[in-house]
Amino acid sequence: MNRVEGELRAIAATTRKELRLMRRYPAEIVALALWMLLLPLAYIAQATAFSGGGPESVAAFERRAGTGDYVAFLYLGWSVYLWITAVLWGPGLALRQERQRGSFETMFASPASRFTLLFGAVPAQAVPVLVVFVSAAASMRLLFGVPLDGADLARWLAVLAFAFPVLMALGAVFATASLSLQDASGALQITRGAFTLLCGVTYPLAVLPDPLRAVGEALPPTRVLDALRAVTSGHEGLTARLPGLAVLLGEAVVAGALAMGLLWVSVRHARRTGKLGLF
Numbered sequence: 001m002n003r004v005e006g007e008l009r010a011i012a013a014t015t016r017k018e019l020r021l022m023r024r025y026p027a028e029i030v031a032l033a034l035w036m037l038l039l040p041l042a043y044i045a046q047a048t049a050f051s052g053g054g055p056e057s058v059a060a061f062e063r064r065a066g067t068g069d070y071v072a073f074l075y076l077g078w079s080v081y082l083w084i085t086a087v088l089w090g091p092g093l094a095l096r097q098e099r100q101r102g103s104f105e106t107m108f109a110s111p112a113s114r115f116t117l118l119f120g121a122v123p124a125q126a127v128p129v130l131v132v133f134v135s136a137a138a139s140m141r142l143l144f145g146v147p148l149d150g151a152d153l154a155r156w157l158a159v160l161a162f163a164f165p166v167l168m169a170l171g172a173v174f175a176t177a178s179l180s181l182q183d184a185s186g187a188l189q190i191t192r193g194a195f196t197l198l199c200g201v202t203y204p205l206a207v208l209p210d211p212l213r214a215v216g217e218a219l220p221p222t223r224v225l226d227a228l229r230a231v232t233s234g235h236e237g238l239t240a241r242l243p244g245l246a247v248l249l250g251e252a253v254v255a256g257a258l259a260m261g262l263l264w265v266s267v268r269h270a271r272r273t274g275k276l277g278l279f
Contacts, residue, residue, distance in 0.1 A: 010112040014120035022127055028086075029131055036082055036135035040074045043202055044144075047074070065204035065229075071144045072232050077201040079136040080225045084195050086128040087171040088188050091121060095175045095263075096184050114263055118175070119256075122168045129160060148232070155231040155238050162245035163224040169255035170220065176262035180269075195221055220251050 022029055047070050051057035062068035095118075098107055107117055133156060140146035174191065178184040195201075198208075198216035205213050205222070216222050223244050230236040 006111065007113055007116050010110075010116045011120045011123070014116070015123045018121045018124035019127070022124070029128060032082055032086060032128055032131050033135040036075075036079060036132050037139050039082075040071075040078045040139075043074050043078075044071055061204075064206040067229060069146065069232075072140060072146050073229060074202060075136045075140050075146075076228045076232065077225060079132050080199070080221055080228070081192075081196060081201045082132050083129055083167065084221060085192060086132070087125070087167050088174060088192060090128070091125060091168065091171040092174040092188065093178065093184060094121065096178050099179065114260060114267075118172050118259060118263055119168070125168060126164070129164065133160065146232075152232055156228060158238055159224065159227045159231060159241070159245065162248050163220075163227075165252035166220045166248045166255060167224070169252045169259060172259035173255055173262065176259050176266060179266045195219070198222070199225055201225070220248055223248060 051061075058068045058070070061070055065073055067073060110117075112120070137148055137153060137156075141148050174188070178187060181187050198212060199205075199219055199222045200208075200216060205216050208216060227241045227245060230241060231238055
């Protein structure tokens with residue numbers, strides 16, 4: 001068996017393990033679907049109440065957001081938020097959890113490459129992503145009558161395919177960076193809150209101050225969210241978004257390289273101190 005075949009077998013084994021855990025302990029997957037159903041409802045109720053049901057307020061929102069469909073705007077915003085949450089709590093804490101369990105040393109004693117150790121479980125993360133967006137599509141269509149069709153869903157899948165690598169790479173960056181943190185959960189909450197503030201989850205970026213808007217526009221989740229909103233209900237074709245989506249692939253390479261570099265630093269520190277575990 002050559003090296004490539006061995007790495008592929010290791011990735012397949014890791015993916016099977018993660019899928020088996022999801023099947024045996026489905027509470028997190030069910031929670032994602034329910035949160036996707038319920039979380040935007042409070043914001044939609046607020047938006048409806050504050051608008052007073054008049055066309056002037058909807059027109060004002062459309063001038064800032066580029067769409068008057070605030071239901072789709074909010075559901076897609078929260079779908080990306082829950083995707084980021086799933087990435088941070090899942091792959092983002094995976095290495096730290098292995099370290100807490102005392103199995104971190106065993107992982108690094110295996111013949112698998114550092115890349116496989118860091119990204120081996122990535123294929124399984126397609127499951128929570130699909131759960132979130134299927135729940136979002138069902139809620140938008142059945143509860144609010146948003147006119148989604150097969151073409152909309154196909155465009156969503158195309159955007160998700162471009163976005164998946166960069167969000168997984170950002171999760172790997174957080175995973176390697178969190179190894180040196182005493183309170184990873186606190187850092188996770190700060191990171192998630194920053195994305196919520198800067199990426200326009202519940203409001204258009206136009207309402208932010210210029211410095212914050214500039215930072216938000218540079219973040220990959222913002223481009224993902226903008227693309228999803230733009231291609232929904234035929235507002236814009238996918239072709240017009242391809243240049244921005246292609247940038248996401250380049251950012252995935254950069255973020256993945258950064259994650260590998262941080263992992264190398266962590267391993268080097270562990271070799272110097274003689275300790276990979278927490279205890």
